[in-house]
Amino acid sequence: MTVGSILGDRSLVRDVGALGLAVFAVSISFGAIAVAAGIPAGLTILMSLLVFAGGSQFLAVGLIAAGNPFAAIFAGLLLNARHLPFGLAIGEVIGTRWWQRLVGAHLLIDESVAFALAQPDPARRRRAYWATGCTLFVLWNIGAALGVLLGNVGDPARLGLDAAFPAGLIALLLPPLRDPTVRLVALTGALVALVTTPILPAGLPVLLALTGLVMVAVRPRKAAS
Amino acid sequence: MILAVIVGLAIGTYAFRLAGVVLRERVALPERVQVLLPMAAAALLAALAATATFYDSGVFAGVARPTGVAVGAVLAWRRAPFVLVVVAAAATAALLRLAGLE
Numbered sequence: 104m105t106v107g108s109i110l111g112d113r114s115l116v117r118d119v120g121a122l123g124l125a126v127f128a129v130s131i132s133f134g135a136i137a138v139a140a141g142i143p144a145g146l147t148i149l150m151s152l153l154v155f156a157g158g159s160q161f162l163a164v165g166l167i168a169a170g171n172p173f174a175a176i177f178a179g180l181l182l183n184a185r186h187l188p189f190g191l192a193i194g195e196v197i198g199t200r201w202w203q204r205l206v207g208a209h210l211l212i213d214e215s216v217a218f219a220l221a222q223p224d225p226a227r228r229r230r231a232y233w234a235t236g237c238t239l240f241v242l243w244n245i246g247a248a249l250g251v252l253l254g255n256v257g258d259p260a261r262l263g264l265d266a267a268f269p270a271g272l273i274a275l276l277l278p279p280l281r282d283p284t285v286r287l288v289a290l291t292g293a294l295v296a297l298v299t300t301p302i303l304p305a306g307l308p309v310l311l312a313l314t315g316l317v318m319v320a321v322r323p324r325k326a327a328s
Numbered sequence: 329m330i331l332a333v334i335v336g337l338a339i340g341t342y343a344f345r346l347a348g349v350v351l352r353e354r355v356a357l358p359e360r361v362q363v364l365l366p367m368a369a370a371a372l373l374a375a376l377a378a379t380a381t382f383y384d385s386g387v388f389a390g391v392a393r394p395t396g397v398a399v400g401a402v403l404a405w406r407r408a409p410f411v412l413v414v415v416a417a418a419a420t421a422a423l424l425r426l427a428g429l430e
Contacts, residue, residue, distance in 0.1 A: 118410040125414065146330050153338035163337055172333045180340040185372050190348015192369035197349055204353075208345040217373050220366065263421030265384070266393045270400025270417030272377040274410050279370050292371030293378035300383050312375030313368055 115218075115231055119238050122214055125267035126157075127242040128259045133160055134250020140168035144251045151247035155209060155240060159183050162305060181306035188313065189216045196228045210236025217275040287322055291315035390430040396421030 130151065137147040142164060154160055159179035166175035189211055196219050197207035210233070219232040250256070259265065280286045292315030296308040303311075357365075381397045383389055400417030404410075 114410075121411040121414045125418065142330060146334060149331075150334045150338075153334060154341055156341055159337060159341065163333060167330055167333055172329055175333045176336040176340070179337045180344075183337075183341040183344055185376075186341065186344040187348040188365075188368050188372060190345055190350075191352050192348075192365040194349040194352025199353075204346070204349050208349045209342060211345040211349070213373065213376055216369055220369060220373070260393075261422065261425060263392070263396055263418035263423075263425070265380075265389070266396030266400065266417040266421035267414045269377045269380040269393075269397045270404070271410070271414050272373055272380070273397070273401045274404035274413045276370060276373055276377065277404055279366065280374075285367050285370050288367045289370040289374035293374040296375035297378050297382060300379050300386060305386060308379060309372060309375045312371045315371040316364055316368060319364065319367065 112227075112230060112234075115227075115234055119218065119231075119235050122235075122267070122271045123238050123242045125259075125264045125271070126214070126239050127246045128262065128264050129157060129268075130243045130246025131250040131253070131256060132259050133157065133164075134247040135253065135255045136161070136250075137164045137247075138251050139255060140164050142167065147251050148244070148248050151244050154179070155243060156183050156186075156212065157243070158305075178305060181304060184306060185309055186211055189213075192216070193219050193228070193232065196225070196232050198229065207233070207236070210240055212236065212239060213272070214239055217272055221275040221278050223278070284319060284322055287318045288315040291318050392421045392424040392429055395424055 133151065134147055137150070137160075138144060142150070150160055150163070154163075156179075159182045162182060163175040163179045166172070166178060190208065193211075193216055194204075197203055197211075212235075215232050215236040218235040219228045222228040222231045276289065280289060292312030295314055296312045299308040299311055352365075377397075381389070381394050384393075396417040396419075399420040400413045403416055404413045408416075
């Protein structure tokens, strides 16, 4: 995998760029909100660099502002526990060398997993994973720094950017969902998460989506498609 | 104090990430389990998409966002380019809000 091979895949660059712009706008608002909540500028940027998981960063900032630091860690970790099954699922996509695993693990985010899973073969999966992870890491952190500097530049929801992330995920999920068993498992999991979200702490409903796997037993997998 | 929260969250999150990646390599999983792993990832991503469509911090997100996502989903299903899916979803939600529909 080289930078040249990534840039040679124009559709990949364009698609990652589209989602990247939405992520960029959200990270600007993260920087602004964190500073407004009383987090020092340097620590806001440090958090974006080291945690690099948007949902847990917003959650942690809210709980720190509410004077509840322990809840900020626990709630954030509950939200990020999904990265373990993600790593199990696409660990071999990242690469086999130690530096690839150590660096690649930090780039494990929803978007890099989704872009990788949407690709048809191992070489393209690896390219998509690294291209998405690196691009979003750079944009996310530049955005957070910009947000810290600029302050509140407006709510990304006014540009409809809150609809961009789920729509992008759905588009990336469509290729794997063509398999009827995967579709049944994923839709069952999504339903479980939707029903439990109002009653469970953030993070748990998404983890509970793994119960969708029981549908494999209900509907035995057919021969490889 | 804030630094401790950041370091704790960062170490824990990186541990989750690295644990999955390393376990995949180190533990010899039966083929039946290996088949399930991509499905598990698809289920988690579908759940993220669904909850991010309908909820904002655990409460209903309003009509603008789900409508925008629905427009994007239909376009994706009709095999529209990814960029168009994302832009149409955002534009729909933004226009609905501009029209006063939250």
